[in-house]
Amino acid sequence: MARIVLKFGGTSVGDTDRIKNVARKVKAEVLRGNEVAVVVSAMSGATNQLVKWVNEISPLHDPREYDVVVATGEQVTIGLLAMALQQEGVKSRSWTSWQLPIKTDDAYAKARVIEIDTVELARTMSAGEVPIVPGFQGVSPDGRITTLGRGGSDTSAVALAAALKADRCDIYTDVDGVYTTDPRIVEKAQKIDRVTYEEMLEMASLGSKVLQTRSVELAMNHHVRVQVLSSFDEALGSDLPGTLVVDEEEIMAQGLEKSVVSGIAFAKDEAKITVTRVPDRPGVAAAIFGPLAEANINVDMIVQNVSVDGSSTDMTFTVPKADLARAVQRLEQAKGELKFAEVKSDLNVSKVSVIGVGMRSHAGVALKMFETLAAKGINIQVISTSEIKISVLVAAEYTELAVRALHTAYELDAA
Amino acid sequence: MARIVLKFGGTSVGDTDRIKNVARKVKAEVLRGNEVAVVVSAMSGATNQLVKWVNEISPLHDPREYDVVVATGEQVTIGLLAMALQQEGVKSRSWTSWQLPIKTDDAYAKARVIEIDTVELARTMSAGEVPIVPGFQGVSPDGRITTLGRGGSDTSAVALAAALKADRCDIYTDVDGVYTTDPRIVEKAQKIDRVTYEEMLEMASLGSKVLQTRSVELAMNHHVRVQVLSSFDEALGSDLPGTLVVDEEEIMAQGLEKSVVSGIAFAKDEAKITVTRVPDRPGVAAAIFGPLAEANINVDMIVQNVSVDGSSTDMTFTVPKADLARAVQRLEQAKGELKFAEVKSDLNVSKVSVIGVGMRSHAGVALKMFETLAAKGINIQVISTSEIKISVLVAAEYTELAVRALHTAYELDAA
Numbered sequence: 001m002a003r004i005v006l007k008f009g010g011t012s013v014g015d016t017d018r019i020k021n022v023a024r025k026v027k028a029e030v031l032r033g034n035e036v037a038v039v040v041s042a043m044s045g046a047t048n049q050l051v052k053w054v055n056e057i058s059p060l061h062d063p064r065e066y067d068v069v070v071a072t073g074e075q076v077t078i079g080l081l082a083m084a085l086q087q088e089g090v091k092s093r094s095w096t097s098w099q100l101p102i103k104t105d106d107a108y109a110k111a112r113v114i115e116i117d118t119v120e121l122a123r124t125m126s127a128g129e130v131p132i133v134p135g136f137q138g139v140s141p142d143g144r145i146t147t148l149g150r151g152g153s154d155t156s157a158v159a160l161a162a163a164l165k166a167d168r169c170d171i172y173t174d175v176d177g178v179y180t181t182d183p184r185i186v187e188k189a190q191k192i193d194r195v196t197y198e199e200m201l202e203m204a205s206l207g208s209k210v211l212q213t214r215s216v217e218l219a220m221n222h223h224v225r226v227q228v229l230s231s232f233d234e235a236l237g238s239d240l241p242g243t244l245v246v247d248e249e250e251i252m253a254q255g256l257e258k259s260v261v262s263g264i265a266f267a268k269d270e271a272k273i274t275v276t277r278v279p280d281r282p283g284v285a286a287a288i289f290g291p292l293a294e295a296n297i298n299v300d301m302i303v304q305n306v307s308v309d310g311s312s313t314d315m316t317f318t319v320p321k322a323d324l325a326r327a328v329q330r331l332e333q334a335k336g337e338l339k340f341a342e343v344k345s346d347l348n349v350s351k352v353s354v355i356g357v358g359m360r361s362h363a364g365v366a367l368k369m370f371e372t373l374a375a376k377g378i379n380i381q382v383i384s385t386s387e388i389k390i391s392v393l394v395a396a397e398y399t400e401l402a403v404r405a406l407h408t409a410y411e412l413d414a415a
Numbered sequence: 416m417a418r419i420v421l422k423f424g425g426t427s428v429g430d431t432d433r434i435k436n437v438a439r440k441v442k443a444e445v446l447r448g449n450e451v452a453v454v455v456s457a458m459s460g461a462t463n464q465l466v467k468w469v470n471e472i473s474p475l476h477d478p479r480e481y482d483v484v485v486a487t488g489e490q491v492t493i494g495l496l497a498m499a500l501q502q503e504g505v506k507s508r509s510w511t512s513w514q515l516p517i518k519t520d521d522a523y524a525k526a527r528v529i530e531i532d533t534v535e536l537a538r539t540m541s542a543g544e545v546p547i548v549p550g551f552q553g554v555s556p557d558g559r560i561t562t563l564g565r566g567g568s569d570t571s572a573v574a575l576a577a578a579l580k581a582d583r584c585d586i587y588t589d590v591d592g593v594y595t596t597d598p599r600i601v602e603k604a605q606k607i608d609r610v611t612y613e614e615m616l617e618m619a620s621l622g623s624k625v626l627q628t629r630s631v632e633l634a635m636n637h638h639v640r641v642q643v644l645s646s647f648d649e650a651l652g653s654d655l656p657g658t659l660v661v662d663e664e665e666i667m668a669q670g671l672e673k674s675v676v677s678g679i680a681f682a683k684d685e686a687k688i689t690v691t692r693v694p695d696r697p698g699v700a701a702a703i704f705g706p707l708a709e710a711n712i713n714v715d716m717i718v719q720n721v722s723v724d725g726s727s728t729d730m731t732f733t734v735p736k737a738d739l740a741r742a743v744q745r746l747e748q749a750k751g752e753l754k755f756a757e758v759k760s761d762l763n764v765s766k767v768s769v770i771g772v773g774m775r776s777h778a779g780v781a782l783k784m785f786e787t788l789a790a791k792g793i794n795i796q797v798i799s800t801s802e803i804k805i806s807v808l809v810a811a812e813y814t815e816l817a818v819r820a821l822h823t824a825y826e827l828d829a830a
Binding site: 016019020050053054056057058061062064065066067068069071072075076078079080082083084086087093094096098099143144145 | 431434435465468469471472473476477479480481482483484486487490491493494495497498499501502508509511513514558559560
């Protein structure tokens with residue numbers, strides 16, 4: 001017998017027929033003898049309608065009242081799913097976030113889970129009842145309703161799994177797992193059976209938006225084994241048909257052969273900025289990035305060229321495309337102080353990354369990347385690396401070519 | 416300064432523009448220096464959608480889960496209205512039923528309010544904040560969500576007014592008050608300025624569906640002064656432009672001239688049943704109505720004819736039209752035991768009633784009714800009376816004629 005938390009997203013519970021389908025999946029897990037708790041999102045479209053009403057009333061609204069309104073979406077789903085399970089002959093009841101309670105801080109509309117009281121929940125589960133819990137919400141120390149921000153249901157599920165010391169947290173989505181790269185670009189992309197939290201974080205933040213980043217961080221901190229799988233497949237979580245996100249140790253301990261590189265990610269949502277002829281003196285990087293931080297603009301890849309003439313240098317970095325205009329404006333405003341020559345920007349770039357915990361212990365991973373891209377005539381504009389990833393910025397038109405070439409070079413293509 | 420509870424129904428908060436309009440009405444009451452609390456229904460249509468989903472999942476559902484689902488409708492409105500008030504510069508916050516709490520019994524889907532804790536509410540009100548409270552719901556002794564049944568928002572408002580010892584409870588609806596009869600039938604129908612609880616109860620149960628019956632009973636028991644008025648008028652409650660429902664003593668104390676008859680009501684939703692030649696012996700009435708009570712069929716007007724031949728009698732009574740077929744079936748099943756001749760039924764009837772607390776102290780009210788109907792050639796099929804009302808059953812085609820004639824006879828026509 002295992003204790004499992006199942007989480008179903010908005011499209012999985014998009015109408016009453018789909019909710020009935022979810023009930024059958026939950027029942028099948030119960031019939032396998034597992035102790036099951038379920039976390040659900042709002043029916044797809046419901047939250048958008050609620051947010052629309054809020055904005056019609058007032059674009060600048062009290063986040064405490066915003067939370068009162070939008071939290072209703074999941075409350076509808078918990079009641080409906082509990083009924084659907086009872087209809088299937090499975091004992092079930094819904095629990096609102098204040099009934100458990102799910103305690104959060106008081107950062108309304110973007111709260112963080114502090115603690116989930118699971119004493120009563122665990123008791124009813126061991127008595128054969130399936131609790132249905134709303135994702136995305138909790139109660140503040142003042143006893144008011146909070147929400148975790150969009151996508152927070154994954155985080156709720158992982159937090160509940162941690163609190164219940166569950167054997168696994170199955171996140172049912174509209175994809176059947178994590179792939180070595182986007183299957184729409186590389187036909188031979190393969191589903192990854194097991195991936196580490198660290199790799200998943202790199203993949204998520206690089207554009208493979210399967211799991212919310214915060215939920216992966218939480219799973220990593222609490223060692224919650226997370227499985228991503230499709231709610232539209234017939235397969236059940238206990239067969240492990242999806243992608244399991246776990247500790248590196250678990251993968252190693254099972255003696256599984258782990259490829260050096262797990263996947264190739266890409267992102268087209270960043271723009272490149274080059275500030276030319278910046279006087280090369282201590283503190284210049286801080287002087288450039290200070291105004292951007294003040295404007296709440298995230299800077300990602302950064303390269304400082306070696307000083308050409310001994311007195312000035314070029315700084316190149318990337319920012320989200322949506323922030324490019326503001327970033328350029330801020331830098332131009334600081335021109336008098338910074339004394340650079342000019343600010344150049346380029347929207348036409350793409351970030352391609354090779355990810356894998358195996359590269360820690362393998363030399364030559366970066367070299368293979370550079371050689372592969374060179375062989376295809378793709379110019380690398382910026383390079384940045386971390387322990388488990390190498391990212392390069394290339395002209396956007398080369399994105400697909402680069403991803404396909406790297407997927408083949410690292411032997412990720414399906415047979 | 417007065418303390419007032421304002422209640423707005425579903426059509427008054429049907430979309431975000433109407434919610435903004437409600438906020439302006441509330442603000443105007445606050446600017447008059449009144450302490451104001453607001454009770455709201457779900458946006459019109461919202462509850463129906465929620466109930467539809469519930470029935471799609473399972474027609475035989477757990478009422479506890481039903482309540483979790485349908486209670487979300489009002490939670491949306493309280494958040495939106497609190498925001499709209501803040502937008503108008505009025506301090507406001509929403510309170511869910513479990514935050515106050517509004518304690519009810521555990522009769523899920525048809526719960527009764529037991530107690531409302533208003534300590535915190537009264538404190539915030541005297542500090543100038545307007546609390547927004549959801550109608551129609553509460554929490555059970557087990558800490559689960561309950562609802563009061565359809566139309567329960569009026570009851571919530573009256574219960575809150577009683578708990579807050581409010582000076583008045585203003586119920587904003589889509590009509591501007593209680594009329595002497597249906598203005599669609601009698602052009603000269605007049606709005607009644609003041610009506611007693613008892614009269615209002617008779618009017619509500621007889622078809623003038625302005626206030627939910629339970630809310631009027633509650634108001635009567637706790638002496639809550641209730642005003643019915645339109646949310647689409649510009650007029651505010653403090654001008655008393657609607658109909659005030661109060662104790663008879665208050666009307667008397669003000670030395671107001673009270674007409675003997677307050678209004679003429681009618682109902683077309685009953686059918687007549689006559690059981691002929693029932694053996695005239697003790698216990699026969701119980702024998703006839705026993706099977707109907709078992710089938711949960713409400714019997715209204717009852718007449719037992721004087722025995723014609725000394726050994727048998729005819730029994731005539733009315734039942735809701737929707738229950739007629741079942742009622743006849745039950746009686747036919749009991750024929751062997753009851754030994755009557757036959758069961759005759761008639762759907763083509765209408766109940767017309769004259770209502771007024773004044774008739775307690777005035778003779779001749781019934782006589783005038785019978786004379787008026789006779790003068791128009793309208794045959795009376797059944798008569799039933801109470802202390803403050805006289806009802807007659809007539810052929811349905813005479814309904815409008817009877818109502819108009821009585822409205823004139825009792826001098827209710829507007830000048």
